[in-house]
Amino acid sequence: MPYDVPPELAGMSLAEIAQAVESRKLPPVATWNPQDSGESHMRIARDGRWYHDGGEITRPAMVRAFAGLLRRDGDGFWLVVPYQKLSIEVEDAPFVATDVRADREGGEQVLTFRINTDEFVTADAEHPVIARGSADEPAIYVVVREGLEARLDRSTWLQLAEIALAEDRTPPAVSSKGATFVLDPA
Known part of the structure; x- marks a missing residue:
């Protein structure tokens, strides 16, 4: 069965996609090494939905903001800011x-x-x-x-x-x- 690419993706050239990737300036979480750590009480479900204290985070902008602070290291997944890192449960990816x-x-x-x-x-x-x-x-x-x-x-x-x-x-x-x-x- 042929697949039709959604218009918002189909209408973008490779250069426009590259520009979109470049324009999304993410914080340098890999370079931050805060001493303070804790628990975020957040979970990312297998289907990609984000939860905090059992309630779903439904605002896409909030999910994007948290996703920009996400880091993975040998101890698991973390939400990282310069002064603190908070563990986050990730069910799959x-x-x-x-x-x-x-x-x-x-x-x-x-x-x-x-x-x-x-x-x-x-x-x-x-x-x-x-x-x-x-x-x-x-x-x-x-x-x-x-x-x-x-x-x-x-x-x-x-x-x-x-x-x-x-x-x-x-x-x-x-x-x-x-x-x-x-x-x-x-």
Whole structure:
């Protein structure tokens, strides 16, 4: 079944997508090392919804703001500001990839993913597509930034599978910006 890219994504050129990524200036959470730590009482559900004290955070701007403060290290996931870091429970991945678009640039395929926080990520060597799970229950992820991943939702996984079928490789794989990603979790 052919997939129609949503108009807001279909209408963007690769240059416009790159500009959107560049214009989203995120705080330098990787460089902040606060001594004070605590518990945020927040959770990111497997489906990408954010909760605080059991209640869903329904304002997209709040979710985007918190997502910009998210960091993952050896101790887990944290919301980080210069003076404090607060632990946050993440059921699977902190983000969900809700769409993918395949383009051609200089003869190479470019895969751009839209994330549930209205961010874009282009798959490449620094932002690989990763297959986990099993052949019966695959789980496909794309690295968003600094160890934070987005799990592809079902429709995005099916879109990526269509792209892989068109590439006709064994095992199934896709390419983006010169990097190849095998979609077989074996």
